[in-house]
Amino acid sequence: MTTPILSVTDLCKTFRSGGGLWRKPRQFHAVSSVSFDIQAGETVGVVGESGCGKSTLARVVLRLMEPSSGSIRFEGEDIAALPEKALRPLRRRFQMVFQDPYSSINPRLTIREALLEPFRVQGVSLTTAQEQDTVDRLMAMVSLNPVLAESHPHHLSGGQKQRVGIARALALQPSLLVLDEPTASLDVSVQAQVIQLLQSLRGQQTLTYLFISHDLALVRYFCDRIMVMYLGRVVEVMPKGATPAHPYTRALLESSFEPDPTQRRSIVRITGEIPSGYDLPPGCAFQARCPKAQDLCRQTRPELGSVGTRHQAACHFPDSPLPDTQTPRSGTAPSQETPHAV
Numbered sequence: 145m146t147t148p149i150l151s152v153t154d155l156c157k158t159f160r161s162g163g164g165l166w167r168k169p170r171q172f173h174a175v176s177s178v179s180f181d182i183q184a185g186e187t188v189g190v191v192g193e194s195g196c197g198k199s200t201l202a203r204v205v206l207r208l209m210e211p212s213s214g215s216i217r218f219e220g221e222d223i224a225a226l227p228e229k230a231l232r233p234l235r236r237r238f239q240m241v242f243q244d245p246y247s248s249i250n251p252r253l254t255i256r257e258a259l260l261e262p263f264r265v266q267g268v269s270l271t272t273a274q275e276q277d278t279v280d281r282l283m284a285m286v287s288l289n290p291v292l293a294e295s296h297p298h299h300l301s302g303g304q305k306q307r308v309g310i311a312r313a314l315a316l317q318p319s320l321l322v323l324d325e326p327t328a329s330l331d332v333s334v335q336a337q338v339i340q341l342l343q344s345l346r347g348q349q350t351l352t353y354l355f356i357s358h359d360l361a362l363v364r365y366f367c368d369r370i371m372v373m374y375l376g377r378v379v380e381v382m383p384k385g386a387t388p389a390h391p392y393t394r395a396l397l398e399s400s401f402e403p404d405p406t407q408r409r410s411i412v413r414i415t416g417e418i419p420s421g422y423d424l425p426p427g428c429a430f431q432a433r434c435p436k437a438q439d440l441c442r443q444t445r446p447e448l449g450s451v452g453t454r455h456q457a458a459c460h461f462p463d464s465p466l467p468d469t470q471t472p473r474s475g476t477a478p479s480q481e482t483p484h485a486v
C-alpha cells in the first residue's frame with residue numbers, strides 16, 4: 145500500500161458564537177471527527193445538503209481555515225499545525241477551485257496577470273518569454289482562446305471564468321486539486337463542458353481530486369469514491385456504483401432522479417426538521433428525519449462501520465447490501481476497520 149496523498153484523521157472545526165460576561169459562547173460543530181485517505185490519482189467526492197460542512201471541510205483540509213483539532217497529512221507531512229511560513233512552499237502542491245468564478249478572480253487583473261499571480265505569490269520569477277509560454281500553455285490547457293489573455297474577467301462568460309479559475313489552480317502543477325462546487329454557479333450546458341474539461345485534465349496529468357458537490361448524481365458519475373456528509377459528520381463512504389446503505393444517502397439519491405411514471409419503485413422521502421448544529425440530539429443526527437429510526441437510533445450514535453467491500457455506513461439499520469436490514473449491525477461499536485476507508 146502506498147502512502148496516501150492526503151490522510152485526514154479526526155478532523156474537527158468548531159465555530160463559536162455569542163457569549164459574554166455571564167453566558168458561555170455557543171459552539172457550532174461544522175466538521176466533527178472526519179477521517180479519510182485519498183490515494184494519488186483518485187477522485188473522491190464529498191456530497192451532502194447545504195450547510196452540512198462540505199466547504200468548511202475543504203477549507204480546513206487546505207488550511208485556508210484553521211482546524212479546531214485533528215491531523216491533516218499531505219504527502220506524508222502533518223500540515224494541521226504547520227506555521228504559515230513553513231506551509232507556503234507546500235501550498236503550490238495543493239490548490240483549490242472555488243464555486244464562484246466571479247469573485248475568485250481579482251476583477252482589476254487581466255487574465256494574463258491572474259494566471260501569473262500564483263508564481264508571484266510563490267516568489268517564482270519568470271522571464272518575459274517564460275511568462276508568455278506559461279500563459280499560452282495554461283490557456284491551451286483549459287481550451288481558452290489566447291486572445292482572451294489581455295481581457296479583464298468581466299468580459300468573460302461564467303464558463304470561461306471558471307476555466308481561468310481551473311488554469312490558475314493548475315499553474316504551479318499541484319498534485320491535489322480541491323474543487324468546491326466548481327459547476328454550481330454555471331448554466332447546465334456549461335456545467336457539462338467544465339466537467340468534461342476536468343475529466344480530460346485528470347487523464348492528461350497525475351491529478352488527485354477532492355470534489356465537493358451537493359449533487360449526488362454528478363458525484364456518482366465523476367468520482368471513484370463518495371463520502372456523504374450529514375451535519376458535519378461522514379455518514380457513508382462508498383465506491384462508485386455501490387447501492388447506498390444509509391437512509392440519508394438513499395433519500396439524496398432519490399431526490400436527484402427525474403420522476404419516471406413507467407418505473408415502480410419505493411421512494412424514500414426525507415421529512416422532519418434538520419437539528420441545529422449547536423444542539424445535536426443524542427443518538428443518530430438523522431433520527432428525526434429517518435423513516436427507519438428506532439429506539440436504538442435515539443440513544444446511541446452509530447459509528448461508521450463496514451457494510452460491504454470498501455463500503456461503510458454510520459447507521460444501526462443500513463439498507464442492502466446487508467441481507468437483513470432490520471437487525472442492528474453488529475459493528476455499531478466503533479468500526480474494526482481502519483477509519484481511513486475513503
Ligand SMILES: Nc1ncnc2c1ncn2[C@@H]1O[C@H](COP(=O)(O)OP(=O)(O)OP(=O)(O)O)[C@@H](O)[C@H]1O
Pocket residue numbers: 159160172174192193194195196197198199200201358421
Ligand atoms: N465562519 C463561520 N462562522 C460560523 N458558522 C459558520 C462559518 N462558516 C460556516 N459556518 C456554518 O457551518 C455550517 C457548514 O457550512 P459550509 O459552508 O461548510 O456548508 P456546505 O455544506 O458547504 O454548504 P453549501 O453547500 O451551502 O456551501 C453552516 O451551518 C454554516 O452556517
